[in-house]
Amino acid sequence: xxxTYRLAYRLRMTSRSHIAMFSIAAHGHVNPSxxxxxxxxxxxxxxxxxxxxxxxxxxxxTGAEPKLWHSTLPGPDADPEAWxxxxxxxxxxxxxxAIQALPQLIEAYRGDEPDLVLYDITSYPARVLxxxxxxxxxxxxxxxxxxxxYDKEVGEPMWEEPLKTERGQAYYARFRAWLEENGITLHPDxxxxxxxxxLVLIPKALQPHADRVDERVYSFVGACxxxxxxxxxxxxxxxxxxxxxxxxxxxxTKQPAFYRECVRAFGALPGWHTVLQVGRHVTRDDLxxxxxxxxxxxxxxxxxxxxxxxxxxxxxxxxxxxxGLATATPMIAVPQAVDQFGNADMxxxxxxxxxxxxxxxxxxxxxxxxLALVDDPEVARxxxxxxxxxxxxxxxxxxxxxxxxxxxxxxxxA
Numbered sequence: 001x002x003x004t005y006r007l008a009y010r011l012r013m014t015s016r017s018h019i020a021m022f023s024i025a026a027h028g029h030v031n032p033s034x035x036x037x038x039x040x041x042x043x044x045x046x047x048x049x050x051x052x053x054x055x056x057x058x059x060x061x062t063g064a065e066p067k068l069w070h071s072t073l074p075g076p077d078a079d080p081e082a083w084x085x086x087x088x089x090x091x092x093x094x095x096x097x098a099i100q101a102l103p104q105l106i107e108a109y110r111g112d113e114p115d116l117v118l119y120d121i122t123s124y125p126a127r128v129l130x131x132x133x134x135x136x137x138x139x140x141x142x143x144x145x146x147x148x149x150y151d152k153e154v155g156e157p158m159w160e161e162p163l164k165t166e167r168g169q170a171y172y173a174r175f176r177a178w179l180e181e182n183g184i185t186l187h188p189d190x191x192x193x194x195x196x197x198x199l200v201l202i203p204k205a206l207q208p209h210a211d212r213v214d215e216r217v218y219s220f221v222g223a224c225x226x227x228x229x230x231x232x233x234x235x236x237x238x239x240x241x242x243x244x245x246x247x248x249x250x251x252x253t254k255q256p257a258f259y260r261e262c263v264r265a266f267g268a269l270p271g272w273h274t275v276l277q278v279g280r281h282v283t284r285d286d287l288x289x290x291x292x293x294x295x296x297x298x299x300x301x302x303x304x305x306x307x308x309x310x311x312x313x314x315x316x317x318x319x320x321x322x323x324g325l326a327t328a329t330p331m332i333a334v335p336q337a338v339d340q341f342g343n344a345d346m347x348x349x350x351x352x353x354x355x356x357x358x359x360x361x362x363x364x365x366x367x368x369x370x371l372a373l374v375d376d377p378e379v380a381r382x383x384x385x386x387x388x389x390x391x392x393x394x395x396x397x398x399x400x401x402x403x404x405x406x407x408x409x410x411x412x413x414a
Contacts, residue, residue, distance in 0.1 A: 017407050018046045020114035021064065021140075022105070022126035024097075025052040025076050027250040028319055029120045030059070032142040032201040035224040036118075038062040039400040048114065050105055050126075069104040072097045077280050080252050087162055088171060090338075095175055098124035102182075105129060116407050127191065128182045136410045138403060139195035143202060143318040143339045146193050147212040155189060197406065199399050202318050203325060203390045206346050219402055222393030223322045225303065232301040234275070236308045241271030242374060245305045248315040252336035253279025255358070256286040262313060264363035266370070267291040275305055303327070310374050313366070316344040316355075325352070326390055328383040330373040334361050351382045 019040055023029050030051065040047050041063035049064040054076055056066040073093055074082040083090060102125045109129070117137040119126030130137035162168035175188040184191065197217060204210050204220040236243055246262045248255060259278055266274045267290070274294040278287075284296045302320070306312060306327040314320040316333040321343045324331045331353035333344035347353035354369040373379055394401075 016044060016046060017116065018048070018112070018114040019116050019118060019403070019407075020067075020109065020126075021047060021049045021118040022123040022129075023049070023051055023055075023120035024073060024122045025054045025071055026073075026122070027076055028317055029122055029142055030055050031319060032224060033118070033120065033140050034058070034062050035396045036140065036199075036201075036399045036403070037064050039396045040403065043400060043404070048109075048112070050108065050123075067105075067108045069101055069108060072100060076250060079281060080254055083251075087158065088165075088167055092171055094122055094124065095171065095178070098128075099174075099178055101125050102128060106132075116403070116410065118403065121192075121195075124192065127195075128179075128184065131184055132182065136406050137196065138406055139198035140399075141195075141198050141200045141202075141218075144207050144342060145198060145200055145213060145218050147207075147209040148214065149209075149212060150193075151189065155193070199402055201399070202322055203386070203393060205325065205350060205386050205389060206318065206321055206343060208342055208346060219398075220393055221399040221402070222390045222395050223326045224396040224399055225323070225326060232304065234301055234304045234308070237273050239271075240273035242269070242310045243273050243275065243305070243308060244311040244313060244370065245275045245277070245300070245302070245309045246313040247277040247300065247302060247320065248279070248334070248336060249317045249320055250279070252315055253277075254281040255336075256282045258334070258358060258361060260287055261361055261363045261366060263287055263290055263294055265366035267294050269367070275300060275309075277302070311370055313370075316340040316347060316353075318343060321347060322390075325383070325386050328380070328387045330376075330379050330383065332356060332361075332366060332369050332373070334358055350386060352379055352386065 021033060021037055023033065037047055037049060047064040048067050049059040050067040050069055051059050052071045053068050056068060059066045105125050113133045114135060116135055117126050117130040118140055119137060121139060121141050127137050172188060179186060179188065179191060200218050200220045201224055203222045207213060244266050259276060259282060262276060266272050272293065276294055276296045277300045278296060278298060280298050284290060287296065290296060303323055306323055306329050309329050312324045312329045313332045313334065314324060315336045317340055331347055333347050333353045333355045335341040335344045344355040348355045354373060356365055356369065
């Protein structure tokens with residue numbers, strides 16, 4: 001009876017609210033939000049999703065209305081080298097893109113302002129728009145969040161050298177000026193890394209210093225995974241005693257030498273079957289002799305395979321890491337960039353993975369790690385424990401409940 005009353009009350013308070021989601025054209029930033037968006041639509045809300053055209057179809061499949069804008073960032077299939085190699089190479093394009101995107105988004109939402117803004121951490125214009133419209137903004141974080149002391153322990157050392165350069169100083173000056181033009185007095189670091197409210201779409205087990213995260217701001221809802229049947233299916237071959245999936249995600253796949261080591265590592269193991277996702281920049285011909293026990297694909301339905309796999313060789317992106325944990329699959333973590341190194345450390349500390357740097361990931365090292373992981377009962381026990389903890393975090397339904405609570409709170413304040 002209480003749940004029936006609660007549902008009726010929630011619908012009275014928040015039904016047909018207009019919720020606007022903002023993100024960039026990157027799989028690792030769009031995919032984590034999709035099930036939350038689908039759930040909000042199913043609950044009767046009108047949801048718009050501001051996204052570049054490359055992801056319009058994927059967004060529309062959730063029932064949300066795509067609001068299209070054009071980005072200057074490298075696209076989802078761009079060569080990884082397009083992102084540059086230094087910190088400033090990585091951050092400058094996001095600021096430039098935000099500045100040119102804001103007028104597009106103002107026009108797209110003119111006369112159609114939302115009741116609440118949801119945004120991916122990379123979408124700087126979203127928080128500016130929420131400020132202009134006077135509506136609450138909730139970050140949907142697809143990866144780790146700042147803990148108490150983060151700025152001194154991570155931010156300041158990371159920026160120490162870049163800030164000594166004219167280029168680094170110019171970046172911050174441009175960021176500050178843009179914020180001030182839009183009536184925001186926050187420091188750029190506070191603006192970009194410290195949301196007023198955030199739902200964290202990773203399990204708490206992957207969060208460094210979780211005990212120092214302010215849970216008045218950040219709510220860990222864990223993996224928001226739904227029906228992935230639209231991505232395709234996969235059938236474990238008859239006679240495959242062990243299945244290993246190798247995937248470096250969608251952005252850092254230009255690694256033919258690493259894939260060749262994987263073929264050498266697993267291709268000759270008796271009873272083992274390997275599924276190798278190599279992206280769009282590597283072909284089967286780049287891998288040399290590939291035995292029949294190794295499948296090579298530019299893309300695979302990852303979750304469908306992980307539900308049947310015995311081992312996952314991953315770049316330790318936030319999405320892949322939590323999919324490995326959700327399916328209780330032992331992992332070899334071979335990080336490629338940004339937060340992946342920290343995720344790999346967390347997975348290894350949990351006792352469910354082995355971390356290998358790319359230069360260490362020889363066929364021999366990969367094979368040794370694999371054989372140590374797949375039949376270890378302690379690894380299996382730890383994976384089962386983390387899997388159970390993730391289930392208790394609430395996932396998609398809890399994320400939607402918390403968003404509706406923000407809507408209700410905004411209604412009470414109005």
